[in-house]
Amino acid sequence: MIRRRSPMPLMCMVAGLALSVIAGCSKDWPAFRHNMLRTAQQGRCSALADPTKAPNLAVRWTYPPTGALSPFRASPVVYKGRVFIGNANGRLYALDANTGTLLWQYPSAASPALTSQFTCNPSSMGIASSAAIARVNGVDAVIFGAPDRSIGSGLGEGRLFALNAATGAELWKSPVVARLSGTTFGSKTEFHEQIGYSSPLVFNDRVYIGVANHCDNPIQKGRVVAVHLSSGTIDTGFSYCSTGTCADSTRGGGVWSSVAGWSDSVYVTTGNVRAGQTFEPSPNHGLSMLRLNKSTGAVIWQFQPVPWVLDGDPDWNATVSYHAASCGAMIVSTQKDGWTHAVNVAPSGGTASKRWTFPPHITPFSPTDGTAHGDTRYMRSGAVWRDVYITLNGGLNLTSSGVTGGLRRLHAFNVCASDAERLRWLLDVPSTTPCAPGDTHCYRVGQPVVTRGMVYVGTDQGHVLAIADPSIWPAVGWRCSNPDILAANCVASGYSFVPEPTVLANVALPDGGRIVYSEPALARGKLFIATEGGHIYMLSP
């Protein structure tokens, strides 16, 4: 008698594995901030997560091996042994993850590069948007946004591309998603939209991307555009505009960040509205953290800590993280003014339900509370590990000493703790060279990522640091929670001691190029990072 095995266990295993991949359990780094929640967390075990091995971190290959490309502002994504990244020269590169060998580039060397005629900051130079991996009609695809002079006005309007990840062959190209109808600075009759600061979110059968502008010259109406994953055509059922209606002439609320997604919603942050405008538009979704219906774009809740009257251009530039903590799910991000905010995923009576702000403060801010909210460069996204959120933040001395100190300092927050125990640890990232006279924003740290308590981050001096949460490796010491207070006076002054984590590795990359926009990608025990010196490096312990 032949007994037929039930296919159920196999089906369960396949389903589980599929869920595992969907849920971000990837050993790879298939998206900006690793996954659709934008947690910047590599959950799999590897040598990078081992504090005893991290000190051995060293460069294993460099691309290009000789010479240099233009600066990299995009971050690498890694999938099935390939590294994908766009460059300011307008080309996307696919490299062998083990050797750094070039597999293909798009467009080919013989074809025009993907560049814009309107260039004013790093987000408008070639391909600044990080790519994302997806399955398109059964094919592994790499999807990215870039300007393209072969469409529309011919000036470099922004669109999305889907390429075969194995060959670089085109699968589809979207219609224009970011309009560029002229290059006259300040023109209010031309569209000056761009997508360089937003990485595509692949979420179910849609791809979402945020639309901002070219250097506020002038500000444009912020939008999120969704296209169909299978074809790249615009999903006309989804519509989000930051001010007024999508058809009116109001401006502002540029989406300078990447969209995050989970369940029935997508999450986004928006930029300034007041620049060059006399009246506040209605509605005004600028300078906000937003939860949107993923199918329609309708606003489910809005958290706007800085009201119109205080809008000094603190664009909310950092991408949000969906933080599924032990005390509940929250959306966390740091605004450009140096304040970090956590908002419950679930609304309260239809409005946003704030969980906490650091440094602690009542929101919305008011004109009489003494706070200032300008373009003070807290633009980096944070990383999520269990109940810990690692980010740049203005710190407990934000209002008393100004905003610049926190730009070289990493904060880790206990997201579920009370305000008194919010700060988990504090680290002044080591600097190797003095700041130039008058450089008030020196010294800058890039976007942290984390794997099992090991934090990796680049710096504007071209270093990669490995930092251990004190729960996995002893702290180097304890310091006052307010960076302006001497340890001897800390408790008496009304503050508390917090640990300073140990920097287990501090690797100077050969080109010394800044790493403030690009994030490290952690995949299968390897760290991939790109610099403004025009190189991609692979490091491993």
Added chain:
Amino acid sequence: MYVAWVYFVALIATIVCTTGACSMFDTRGVALLERPPDAQLKGSISRPDKPFVEGPPGTPYARSSFSATEGHYVIEVRDLLVAPAQQGISVEAMGAGVLEVRDGTGSVMIGNKTMAVSMGATFFVSEGDKIRIESRGGPMILRAHFFKNR
């Protein structure tokens, strides 16, 4: 039977993978970091660039933020920290001045007049005024801008 066990172990491993250690939904939490006893507390090497310095008893922790002499005038900008453990501090205005609360809440008494203040509040003093400041619920930091004719 053996095959069934293989399936079972694989399934469990997959479930663990999807729900725990390697999922982005890692809701296990993490313990807060406990401060060691004072005797074992090792200070870090980090030092503030411009620390507040303890003054005589009854005075605030202070630091100079800006100081200049121009013609007949002395301009002194000082940051004052009033700790909650201090039962109020006293400052004598070294010149005509404006004080602004940069952090915290508390009360200020100038002469016989007492006012509650919080972050963002500003008030004016005359040279020689005796100012008594108490913090409430935590440290309070003020920035004092004094102007004095030399």
